Amino acid sequence: MSFLGDVASWFGTAANWWGESGILNRVFEHVQLSAFTMAVALAVALPPALALGHRNRGGGLVVTVVNLGRAIPSFGILALALPFTIELARGIDLFGWEFSPISSGLGFWPTFVALLALAVPPIFANGFTAVRDVDPGTVEAARGMGLTERQILRSIEVPMAMPVVYAAMRVASVQVVATATLGALVAWGGLGRFIIDGFAQQDDVQVFAGAVLVALLAVATEALFAFGERWAIPRGIAGAGDRAAATAG
Amino acid sequence: MITAQAAGPFFRWDWVGRNLGAIWDRVVEHLTLTAIAIGIGLVIAMGLSLVALRWRRTYAPITWVTGILYTIPSLALFALLVPFTGLSTLTAEIGLVSYTLLILIRNIVAGIDGVSPEVREAAVGMGYTRRRLFFEIELPLAMPVIVAGIRIAAVTVIGLVTVTSIIGQGGLGFFILRGLNSFFWTQIIVGVALSVLLAVIIDLLLAGGERALTPWARRRGAG
Numbered sequence: 001m002s003f004l005g006d007v008a009s010w011f012g013t014a015a016n017w018w019g020e021s022g023i024l025n026r027v028f029e030h031v032q033l034s035a036f037t038m039a040v041a042l043a044v045a046l047p048p049a050l051a052l053g054h055r056n057r058g059g060g061l062v063v064t065v066v067n068l069g070r071a072i073p074s075f076g077i078l079a080l081a082l083p084f085t086i087e088l089a090r091g092i093d094l095f096g097w098e099f100s101p102i103s104s105g106l107g108f109w110p111t112f113v114a115l116l117a118l119a120v121p122p123i124f125a126n127g128f129t130a131v132r133d134v135d136p137g138t139v140e141a142a143r144g145m146g147l148t149e150r151q152i153l154r155s156i157e158v159p160m161a162m163p164v165v166y167a168a169m170r171v172a173s174v175q176v177v178a179t180a181t182l183g184a185l186v187a188w189g190g191l192g193r194f195i196i197d198g199f200a201q202q203d204d205v206q207v208f209a210g211a212v213l214v215a216l217l218a219v220a221t222e223a224l225f226a227f228g229e230r231w232a233i234p235r236g237i238a239g240a241g242d243r244a245a246a247t248a249g
Numbered sequence: 250m251i252t253a254q255a256a257g258p259f260f261r262w263d264w265v266g267r268n269l270g271a272i273w274d275r276v277v278e279h280l281t282l283t284a285i286a287i288g289i290g291l292v293i294a295m296g297l298s299l300v301a302l303r304w305r306r307t308y309a310p311i312t313w314v315t316g317i318l319y320t321i322p323s324l325a326l327f328a329l330l331v332p333f334t335g336l337s338t339l340t341a342e343i344g345l346v347s348y349t350l351l352i353l354i355r356n357i358v359a360g361i362d363g364v365s366p367e368v369r370e371a372a373v374g375m376g377y378t379r380r381r382l383f384f385e386i387e388l389p390l391a392m393p394v395i396v397a398g399i400r401i402a403a404v405t406v407i408g409l410v411t412v413t414s415i416i417g418q419g420g421l422g423f424f425i426l427r428g429l430n431s432f433f434w435t436q437i438i439v440g441v442a443l444s445v446l447l448a449v450i451i452d453l454l455l456a457g458g459e460r461a462l463t464p465w466a467r468r469r470g471a472g
Contacts, residue, residue, distance in 0.1 A: 073408030
């Protein structure tokens, strides 16, 4: 049978779909961790980014964060996360008080730490610049109408910053989904398992099938955000977004 | 339980000292993989950009296809190729070149589109042929935007080369992967730090090259 025929019959085998190492569970793990990471990244990065953007403070910090994020390859971030989590799991000594904040330094934690480190810089940087670059005339007008600083941020600057923040979320999400694939290298699950296990077992069919699934999930993530743009962006400012493509990872 | 780097310090300089030769070889491999990818990427991107500039309607489909290539995660793209081209340099290069295309095409087209119509008009009025107009007027004037694209592409490729360690290539990624598999932090840190350093150095060199290539931009102070 041809190679692609073998791949088709791999997808046609029920055993490859069900169970802990089946396609369905791997997709679920992959999406779950990616979504969780994005939620944490937004919660951690967005409030300070918007507040600092409103006061236009910390521009130098933004530049540093973005450049660092760009220069370190995502594979490198994952690799650096492993020593960090392994050492944490072995226990840290805080002024004579020894404890282990996490139970295992493998699997979930290094993957999560790496993905978070990838997602935070673009969200922070774009949130900051988006609020900072809101037309000062508009902000002045709002201030003249008697809006408080908090109201200006909430009802003028944040809505006007939405297209850029949304674009950043899109870039970060695709990056996170892409890099989650590498989590298999540190014993996490997700769709990367098929590729990494396939390499280890010299099973080209499994490698290829896993790659197809990962590619589809990444393209689907991108498409979901493109589609969601319609309702995520306030109608009055639609089309103002920065159409940045997701970064290769 | 896992014993991380058994005993001893977190970073072992003695390992670095004993492996300077091997590290240098991987740096050279890393740069070679990057240079080939950028070189071939530029040739293909230039060709596709010329097509897109000549026949405007092809620009959307070209960026659409290269955009999808760009969205596919690197490990998946390499894995898709392995059954056909094996664990080879060819597999690595096809993947790496794919990631340069969108960035380069966008910048080449935007750069040439950015040439002011008056300049073009003046050149045509002076009797420039289409070919001379492109090579002597449009291309030099677009150079800052094109070099900006090359810089982004180079930094991206230097990062992605590390992933090719999983398919038996990898440059400095070799140390990252080996450190990951053997819990030897020194190798991970050396691999990551040097690949970041390479990215920074290449980026600065390209920025310097752009200044040398476009003396008029410097004189105007527009930089």
